[in-house]
Amino acid sequence: MNTLAKALLAALAVTTAMPAAATVERPKEARINFVNHGGIRDWRVVDRDTLLIRGTGKRWYKAELFAPAWGLNYAHAIGFDTGFGGTFDRFSSVIVEGRRYPLRSLTEVEAPARG
Template sequence: MRYLILIVWLVVVGTAIGWLGLAAAEDDARRVEPADAPELSIPFANRGGIRDWVAVDDSTLLVQDNFRKWYKLRLVAPTRHLLHAEGIGFVTGPSGTLDNTGALAVRGHKYPIASVTASEGPKRQRR
């Protein structure tokens, strides 16, 4: 009898954990960007083409160019230094454009960029 209660308890707990995992996966699926988002590049990033930037999380950076367009940069791997960085360097190719072949330099380390897509910019906070 004790084993039957243990088995039923394990099934109930396993089902609850499974439902929680599915709910979390569904939330993550909603946050994923569409696969058909076009890859963009930021011209003249090496010559003052970046106006402003805002770190969203440890692998996402919002960048504004001189024409006040916002871009979302996704890094290949997260970095714990991005949210607390006071300065960021942009590593571009010889043409000076920042695209998915470039990298971010944060505290002396380079982090490759996975994608550059259009963004609406950071959400404004009321003061």
């Protein structure tokens, strides 16, 4: 048996002996409608690249940014750029001190503890 055949058989033996990787279910992406008509009621900073956003109906969402937003922890106001549709989703951006930060994801979460 040549070396290539032995290597292929060894690789096949390793892959069949390993258990299948558990599939991690990602949370369903969410969207906040009518942002340009009061669809966002409040927001809280978790860290430099995560926000909690309260929409209508007491629903809360976690917005994860692609990159850390410098100054987010100290911002008194931020902007929510929805584009043309007025819907805030994973294709939207947050504006902090004039800089645009695109979202990585927007998912619905439980209401944060008061404090």
